Amino acid sequence: MEFGEKGHLNMSHGVAAGSFKRVLLIAIALAYLPPSHAQDAQQVTAAGQQSILSKPGIETAGAHNADVTVVEYFDYNCPFCKKIAPTLQMLIAKDRKIAILYKEWPILGEVSVYAARSALAAQWQGKYLLAHDALMSGPRLAKDDQVDSTLSRAGVNLDVLVKDRARHSQEITDLLTRNDKEAYALGIQGTPGILVGRLLVPGSVDLNDLQELVARSRRKN
Numbered sequence: 001m002e003f004g005e006k007g008h009l010n011m012s013h014g015v016a017a018g019s020f021k022r023v024l025l026i027a028i029a030l031a032y033l034p035p036s037h038a039q040d041a042q043q044v045t046a047a048g049q050q051s052i053l054s055k056p057g058i059e060t061a062g063a064h065n066a067d068v069t070v071v072e073y074f075d076y077n078c079p080f081c082k083k084i085a086p087t088l089q090m091l092i093a094k095d096r097k098i099a100i101l102y103k104e105w106p107i108l109g110e111v112s113v114y115a116a117r118s119a120l121a122a123q124w125q126g127k128y129l130l131a132h133d134a135l136m137s138g139p140r141l142a143k144d145d146q147v148d149s150t151l152s153r154a155g156v157n158l159d160v161l162v163k164d165r166a167r168h169s170q171e172i173t174d175l176l177t178r179n180d181k182e183a184y185a186l187g188i189q190g191t192p193g194i195l196v197g198r199l200l201v202p203g204s205v206d207l208n209d210l211q212e213l214v215a216r217s218r219r220k221n
Contacts, residue, residue: 041199041213044186049198052182056101057175058120058128062092066099068217070210073105073183073193076115076135080204081192085136087207098214102132103179105191115147120172121165122156130154197221
């Protein structure tokens with residue numbers, strides 16, 4: 001699979017732009033997205049992988065000197081993303097040479113965009129991963145104040161968050177735009193989109209699938 005630019009959404013403010021109809025169609029498509037399997041993985045070019053991993057803008061979970069990095073393109077309101085979150089945590093708990101890079105890709109409406117921007121703003125408190133885990137492990141987000149209360153309970157300082165979200169607005173927008181371009185360049189049809197090393201599997205995978213993909217990535221390296 002070649003890594004090149006395609007059409008993308010504008011992630012400035014409010015709904016991930018493009019038409020709301022398009023977002024709705026993506027949400028409907030997700031409901032019928034079949035599970036993926038390790039054998040369905042497609043390979044991304046080395047240049048594509050390098051571009052994705054270069055200067056990610058946020059901290060990664062897991063190993064600091066990983067030999068395999070798992071990248072997940074996700075939305076906090078995606079039920080499949082919520083379902084796979086504990087599996088990803090289990091993966092890095094079982095294998096201390098794996099890192100996970102979360103790529104915020106809020107395609108399911110206004111609240112998803114607000115949640116993504118808020119989580120990314122938490123990095124200036126050193127609390128991105130804490131914010132990510134709190135939002136991903138919680139219930140579906142229907143309102144912005146639900147995002148705020150979830151982050152506050154997790155230990156994020158909301159007063160500081162509001163200032164950082166405004167102060168670093170362009171940096172956050174740039175990162176979301178980058179993630180969106182990457183997801184479309186990879187041909188990901190919906191969330192979650194998972195890249196294990198250079199192996200891309202759009203859709204949900206279980207722990208065995210992930211471990212198989214990790215093993216394949218190590219053999220290729």
